Amino acid sequence: MTPSEHNQPLRLVTQPNEEIDRSQRVTFTWNGKTYTGYQGDTIVSALYAAGERVFSRSMKYHSPRGVLTGTLHDPGTILQVDDEPNVRGAHRLIEEGMNVTSQNTWPSLKYDVRAVNQLGARFLGPGFYYKTFMKPDFLRPAYQRVLRGFVHGGKVSKNRPEETYEKRYAHTDVLVAGGGPAGMEAALAAAASGASVMLVEEDHQLGGHLRWADGQLARELRAQVTANPNITVYTNTTVAARYDDNWLAVVQRSPEPGMGERLIKTRARSLVVAAGLLERPYVFEGNDLPGVLLSTAARRLINLYSVRPGGRAVVVTANPEGDAAVEDLRRAGVEVVAVVDARQGDTVVRATGRGRVQSVELSTGQKIAADLLVTAVGWTAPTSLLNMSGDKPYYEPQAARFLPGGTEEGVYAAGGISGDGTVAQLRDHGAAVGARAAAHALAQRSLKIASAPTVSGQTEAPTTENLPEVQPLPVPQHPELFRSSTHGFVDYSEDITSSDLQAAVAEGYDSAELVKRFTTVTMGPLQGKIELVNFIAVVAEATGKTIAETGTTTWRPMYAPVTLGALAGQKYDPIRYSSIQTWHEAHGAKPMIAGQWIRPEHYGDPQAEVRRVRDGVGIIDVSPLGKIDLRGPDVPKLLNLLYTNKWSKLGIGKVRYGVMVSEDGVVMDDGVTARLDEDHYLMTTTTGGAGRVWDWIEEWLQTFHPEWQVNATPVSTAYTSINIAGPHARTLLSRLTDVDVSAEAFKYMEVRTGTVAGVENSILWRIGFTGELSYEIHVPAAYGLHVWETLLEVGQDLGVGPFGIEAQRILRLETGHLIVGQDTDGLTQGYSAGLEWAIKLDKDDFVGKPELAWQQQNQTGMRLVAVQPVDTHVVPDEASQILFGNGTIAGRITSARLSPTLGRSICLAQVEQSLAEPGTMVTIRQIDGTMIQGKVMEGLTAVDKEGTRLDNDSQPEARVEVGEPIGRSPVRVGDAKTLLAGWEVSAQPAAGPLTIQDQSVMTKLEVRSSFTGSTAEKLHASFGRTHRSQDGTLVIGSGPGQWYILGEPGSQQTMLNALQHMADSANELTTVVDLTHGRALFRITGDEAAALLNKLCSLELSDDIVPDGSALRSSVAGVVTDIIRDDVDGALSYLVHCERSSGQYLWDTLLDAGAEYRLAEVGYTMAYAN
């Protein structure tokens, strides 16, 4: 079949280097009409073959635009593909059934109404939009509507089918940006040194200019590169940005079907920029007419796509590449009617024609009829990545282009970007630079290994002897050709001509940065890549300066357009669940997001939930409450330092409330802390403050009192915490516990340990946040759901039911308990929170003491008071203002609710001290502006001021029989399940090459001691390494002076006893905490396990840095996670574990990320598939 039969009149016979597959025909539409091309065609090459010339209308003047560069950076070929706007048509390959349409054309590409702008060009001078559409202000909405219609962009469909975008991490010794001859040689040389290499090419094929200049050589090099196991090739991929320490944004376009883009966050020890050169357009009248092509565009059309660019051509050439274009054109059957040799001083003056080139006028005065004008007048070095690395390229007049100025070690320029030369010279340069980059990278790699605690012993530093010197490439010699004697377009995207730029300079914008901002030159889709140097040259000419003096504007990321989808990528927002979450979901809880936690706001009627607690008994899941296990002889010193009150005399079995302030005296957190044993305390914090308080404790211990003997372990999610509140609380609890809960035996603010609903090692304390008799029970988390359900079951006759956060907030407000962060803010010092009773200034020292002493002395700051609206039905919005008589602000309402107990509104407020006296009337301005009156009350408590409800002396009842507790992993178990050591575990059979197994049932103990000492010696695992004991337990050196010890399910008592024995005989403080219930633990096994983790985690997991037996901690999908390499029978395997409540999220996220590797669950008791 001849080409014309497919309606491709300009398709040439098979060319030696063509990159189309003529056996694969592809049909698509262009503005509704059907076209056929070949596999490998770009949209533009296929349309060009069919005779199309005009692909868009320009932004301001709506003049027709055609092919200019024929690359990703072609300003006139930006198109809409189906519902995807702004597709680079000269880069995107055609696909079967594609619907391609033009953008920015109305009513059609041929008859564009807005082309009248061309007639009014003199009104559209530089700064036109900027100046015209500014005033008057009342017309701005109208301007916006008009301008929006002119916007140079496609249409974004709201109904766009879902497309995925993805992020992952990568590490490489060397990343080579640019796959031309120098880039390929750099990659090969680096790989030959043993370095790992990522070779990134923006185009669809490796080869650079060899693709059309020497296809044979391109194919040879390409074959070597692709066969090299150390090199990973990424085509159709851009290194869009370089940040500190070679942190690179590598953007893969269409990496997989259905995936828009993928962002590979890459850390490269060396970056080689081998970006080659971009051909620069020439500025003359008519330089934007369709038919004016750069020489590289013509050569791409002819050689890669076998398309004849036109019939009669004039070629302006100033370099050998231009001369070669003449040859290519002739070979393609184009009649080259004139070759204008710019090296001899000849040039083109203007091109004219209606909608396309018809005639070309030369400097000789000659006018030639032609449909093609090919220019080869110079090159621009795309130094963007070098600039982002701190390079300051300088202008070299002999070369007529900027050359790299040099960067620090670790960033290198290779090939044409840094000088001229024969292909052989470019290749040699690339190879030498690649070897040097590899040497640097391998030295850095050995430093990294030496600094990694996962590698024991010394590694040998690589030798860098015999490293050849990099011979610099010759300085290019090229005539300076920027603008002819006429004016033409400098910025095709923004429709800015050289006369516009001159006008801007004439208006006083005399520096490049100012002209840029005034005219928007280089601010369009191409971001200056092809227009920058012409812009600088025109400004230099207009200001009478040299190009070097004029300088350039700043190159910022991104180098090429990146979709927002790729930047946003998959979003990893950790979600935390209590062990009772499944029950909440099944019982109509309204979910409330509290930090990372999902919590029940209420179960339908919060007011009824309040009444249930006041009249009967309710239970609330307070698991997110922060809990920190504190052990050691110096815990009282720590508590005295961090809390504002006194802790030296807290007896065993007692609980005390405490407030923490920062060094500026501002309230930071509050909670109760219990003394469980001689040297053993359990601290609670607010839910939101749990992480902060843990950091706070560590900071004071590590940096201020390293001599104090205290070990702190967060155990927030090791326990499921349930508050049982109401007059019947004791009755209910007594039915389920072996602890004597009688009023005499278990007093207010006391703590006991015992069994609850058959669950041993539960902690019970009697406190009163809600103002009712209440017990807070902390049970090992795997049994949380069992205890919750048992409470509801055995308390049916008492009317027990759940209550949510909203009811709890009402109850505490009725009782007058503040919430840190709600009733205080970032400026609320201790005395402003009504906490004078908890501040003991007679202590020697505590954090924030001087500030609180001054506050008390000077009586500064606001005061927390209760305010009663006069109209008791009105519940003012929280944050309503409290006003002075003169209308200035005197405070705000911090909490407000309707009290079901009192049948009226109740509020807490922060007010100026002059308004804090009880009985003061205040004005409250609500959010809607209406004013109401309120009265300041005595004290903060509204319900049960005397506290008689806490004195409830109901009698305990006899214990009832309950079922055996069932332990549950943080991960939901599917239908295939079995019981193991009292836990439900999955019995899912294995399938597939990559498996994930929930091992949360395993015994998990934490040992804390000093980094070196008798304990460290006995455990045999240094920080960063693991040790498999003879009894099969795995000792993990997970932190400095911290070990996790994993053992068989159900073995905690044996293991605890053994370790406690070791701790008791240690010379240094050694403590053991059972975290079996506090951690989720998974095992991922299979060849792709590291690849999977690197989708979610930035650690470098190569064998030399993380060998078998390594232990690390980092962030995985936003969750702090321990990663342990523990291969199974030679198969790559990692244990990953995190705190329990994030387990389900981490599990789900791993499964989702692992889909591409066919990751599948395998039950705990099941064998692995092989």
Add this chain to the structure above:
Amino acid sequence: MMQINCPWCGLRNATEFKQHGEKPPRPDVANATREQWADYLYFRNNTWGVVKEQWFHSSGCRQFFMLHRDTFANKAIRSEGDVR
């Protein structure tokens, strides 16, 4: 993104750490004047060049350490305490 050499864990991404800035010594609580306390709380040298700051490897080993960082080049130069 800058890399920081944790004296315990080696090179890690800066996002694993919390930066606590310069840490002036805590004045004697019993005798501190308001000015001394304000200096301690709020005033930092904010050097354009090399500063010594406290960093916390919060997503890793959870150790506090001092880091010398060049605020001009935004480069971590060295961390104190070669512990292993």
